[in-house]
Amino acid sequence: MSDNLGFALEGAWKVLFAGLVLGAGLPLLFALGIRSLAWGAGGEAEVHESGVTGPKAQPIGTVLAFVLFAIVVLGIALGITFVVASGFGKALSFEHIYPTIVPKH
Amino acid sequence: MTQASVVLALVVVTALAFDFTNGFHDTANAMATTIATKALRPKTAVALSGLLNLVGAFLSVQVALTVTNAVVKIQNSNGTPKASLVSDGGSALLLIILAGLAGGIIWNLFTWLLGLPSSSSHALFGGLIGATIAGLGWAGVNWNGDGSKLDGVVGKVLLPAVLSPVIAGVVALVGTWIIHRITAGLAARYTDQGFKWGQIGSASLVSLAHGTNDAQKTMGVITLALIASGDWTDTKNIPFWVKVACALAIALGTYLGGWRIIRTLGKGLVDIAPAQGMAAQSSSAAVILASSHLGFALSTTHVATGSVLGSGLGRPGAQVRWRVAGRMITAWLITLPAAGVVGALMWGIGHLIGGLAGALVVFALLVAAAVAVWLRSRRAPIGSHNVNDDWDVAAGPEHAAAVAAAEAPVAPAPATVTAAS
Numbered sequence: 001m002s003d004n005l006g007f008a009l010e011g012a013w014k015v016l017f018a019g020l021v022l023g024a025g026l027p028l029l030f031a032l033g034i035r036s037l038a039w040g041a042g043g044e045a046e047v048h049e050s051g052v053t054g055p056k057a058q059p060i061g062t063v064l065a066f067v068l069f070a071i072v073v074l075g076i077a078l079g080i081t082f083v084v085a086s087g088f089g090k091a092l093s094f095e096h097i098y099p100t101i102v103p104k105h
Numbered sequence: 106m107t108q109a110s111v112v113l114a115l116v117v118v119t120a121l122a123f124d125f126t127n128g129f130h131d132t133a134n135a136m137a138t139t140i141a142t143k144a145l146r147p148k149t150a151v152a153l154s155g156l157l158n159l160v161g162a163f164l165s166v167q168v169a170l171t172v173t174n175a176v177v178k179i180q181n182s183n184g185t186p187k188a189s190l191v192s193d194g195g196s197a198l199l200l201i202i203l204a205g206l207a208g209g210i211i212w213n214l215f216t217w218l219l220g221l222p223s224s225s226s227h228a229l230f231g232g233l234i235g236a237t238i239a240g241l242g243w244a245g246v247n248w249n250g251d252g253s254k255l256d257g258v259v260g261k262v263l264l265p266a267v268l269s270p271v272i273a274g275v276v277a278l279v280g281t282w283i284i285h286r287i288t289a290g291l292a293a294r295y296t297d298q299g300f301k302w303g304q305i306g307s308a309s310l311v312s313l314a315h316g317t318n319d320a321q322k323t324m325g326v327i328t329l330a331l332i333a334s335g336d337w338t339d340t341k342n343i344p345f346w347v348k349v350a351c352a353l354a355i356a357l358g359t360y361l362g363g364w365r366i367i368r369t370l371g372k373g374l375v376d377i378a379p380a381q382g383m384a385a386q387s388s389s390a391a392v393i394l395a396s397s398h399l400g401f402a403l404s405t406t407h408v409a410t411g412s413v414l415g416s417g418l419g420r421p422g423a424q425v426r427w428r429v430a431g432r433m434i435t436a437w438l439i440t441l442p443a444a445g446v447v448g449a450l451m452w453g454i455g456h457l458i459g460g461l462a463g464a465l466v467v468f469a470l471l472v473a474a475a476v477a478v479w480l481r482s483r484r485a486p487i488g489s490h491n492v493n494d495d496w497d498v499a500a501g502p503e504h505a506a507a508v509a510a511a512e513a514p515v516a517p518a519p520a521t522v523t524a525a526s
Contacts, residue, residue, distance in 0.1 A: 003249075003250075004249060004250065004252075004255060004257065004259045005264065007254060007255040007260060008260060008264035008265065008268060008401075011255060011396070011399055011401040012268045012401070014395070014399050014401075015272055015392060015396045015399060015401055016275065016276070018391065018395035018398075018399075019272055019273070019388060019391045020275075020276055020279060021391075022387075022391035023276040023277070023280060023387050023388040023389075023391030024276050024277075024279045024283060024384070024391075027284055027303065027383055027384050027387045028280070028283045030299070030383070031283065031284040031288050031380075032287055033299070034287075034288055034296060034299040034300075035287055035288060035291065037299070038291045038292065038295045046290060046291055072303075076306055076307075076310065079310050079390060079391075079394050080310065080313065082394055082398060083164065083313050083314050083394065086398075088164070091398070092398065
């Protein structure tokens, strides 16, 4: 029982950490992307005082938004790669920082 | 056809039936929030989830033959069944598997009737544990593993069940709060459109992961039965027809949609806005993938429910219906023992009658229980047409009946089921 508890808590911390990075981090980037998109579009995209024209369009915001979305898409692609790889008996290794597919030990 | 092959056929059919209930019981985990926020239409959502479960099931090339080893000792570590259980053509082992599966199915159907998202893996493991205790005694259960890694009922089932919803809840809470802070002051058409795509993406990931994880369990159980009866010998591969049958069963179940559970998770627990839906679904996807990467066994259901709860706590001003949450948690606590009691009863009945007749009676009881639950569910049907109705506002007598059915502590259900609860 105590052995299992130790292993479980050890695993739980790792899952929590990875969950926060991917499960809250990617939505954070995604939300920033949406914010940038609205900033890029200007006008009525952001809530502003009535009777006044909205803020000016900022093309750089649109570019920034798509960079952020691209990062999110990469994150999702990593997730799919993981599911597929583990189905074929492989695992993802983060040994070299960037992920590589290795045989599961 | 010999007696043994009839029993084997019953086991295979029952295992596929379990896989089917596994599908519709868990549709909610991936799609409840997506349906509740109208990111996808209900029918589209279940079709997408079913398709991804099908794809996911075929992706699981790796053998999951030792799936029962986590909780019971009916297999050797290489996947072959214990010699003592197959001495008489495998009938001892087949009865344990049949009774265990029956316990899992009956509990899954009962919780579905009540609209409660309980864990299908707990139901399966509970049924198997119960049948094993009845058949082999307490020593037949792998309670704690050997202490070298996270294993046994405690390590693979109980501890993750406590920890995983908390982890998922924290991640979803943080995610929801961050998203709301960042997008405050933006026009709704910008945020809602964006979060719609975020939700569809993360819900798809959850569906795919579900297909790879859960269909494998049934594939492992069927192959174990085939080995026990001497119809299959290869412990490195699963017969192709088993893979196809399991993939189709879980995909069809998912496509059917467990609307009662989708409703509870999407509308009952918290009122979900698109941003929360995305945060909850991303949290589920990340926690499920991270934990299977780290070898931390958990239930998709517990993670999804924890995420939805967390997203309710993270949005300023959102309310969580703690009464619904309390009922869910109660269901989680009793799933394993309740499925175990049904599994043990089924084993007892099958053993008492013995042989082919025993297996047939167990199967007949299972069918009777399923029909009874289904008939009962027709009194207050929930489907794609009313899954998104407001939870608190009674829209008419039909709805009031549905709420009453969903909130009754114990519904008058068939004898086998009431005995177990």
